Amino acid sequence: MNTLKIKNVFTFDIETNNGKKTIAIANPEGKEVNAIKLELEEFRDAILNNTETPVSVVDGYRAMEVAHQILEKISKKNLN
Numbered sequence: 256m257n258t259l260k261i262k263n264v265f266t267f268d269i270e271t272n273n274g275k276k277t278i279a280i281a282n283p284e285g286k287e288v289n290a291i292k293l294e295l296e297e298f299r300d301a302i303l304n305n306t307e308t309p310v311s312v313v314d315g316y317r318a319m320e321v322a323h324q325i326l327e328k329i330s331k332k333n334l335n
Contacts, residue, residue, distance in 0.1 A: 263281065263282050264279050264280065264281045265279070265280045265281075266278065266279045266280075294309075294310075297309050
């Protein structure tokens with residue numbers, strides 16, 4: 256079996272009907288990214304280069320619908 260060497264891994268064993276299983280939880284390091292800025296830059300680049308956007312029009316529309324629903328619920332909660 257191949258094993259990866261990852262820092263900051265927490266492991267524990269559990270008993271199952273098929274025997275003991277080991278669960279490993281890792282918190283890999285990642286660089287900080289401003290997701291909104293990156294998304295806007297990719298959108299700008301797609302327009303300037305006449306290429307596809309990373310997110311489809313349908314997925315973008317659905318994300319906006321969810322965002323508006325969340326804002327609406329927050330607004331209603333703050334009014335109560």
